[in-house]
Amino acid sequence: MQLSNKQKQFLKALAHKLKPVVLLGSNGLTEGVLAEIDSALTTHELIKVKIPSSDRELKSQITETIALNTQATLVQAIGNIAVYYRANEESKIELPR
Numbered sequence: 361m362q363l364s365n366k367q368k369q370f371l372k373a374l375a376h377k378l379k380p381v382v383l384l385g386s387n388g389l390t391e392g393v394l395a396e397i398d399s400a401l402t403t404h405e406l407i408k409v410k411i412p413s414s415d416r417e418l419k420s421q422i423t424e425t426i427a428l429n430t431q432a433t434l435v436q437a438i439g440n441i442a443v444y445y446r447a448n449e450e451s452k453i454e455l456p457r
Contacts, residue, residue, distance in 0.1 A: 372436050374453065381397075382397050384410065384411050407444055408441050409442045419440075431446060
């Protein structure tokens with residue numbers, strides 16, 4: 361799903377007050393973590409994921425892998441936090457045009 365800049369700004373504003381729903385542990389990105397992220401996206405549509413790693417390339421790979429495996433859109437990645445959005449059939453969040 362492609363988001364316009366206006367839509368991304370809207371989602372960033374909504375995500376600002378959110379706490380990370382999923383925290384990656386020492387095992388990294390596992391099937392169980394991906395399933396938990398998928399479940400959280402189904403429930404909330406907009407989530408934050410905390411990726412504790414000092415390696416930028418590894419963080420980039422993890423954020424891309426999460427987006428691909430969950431069919432979610434990466435809205436923003438700052439520091440150790442990544443924000444993902446995936447629209448549901450019963451949308452809770454109405455995006456601006």
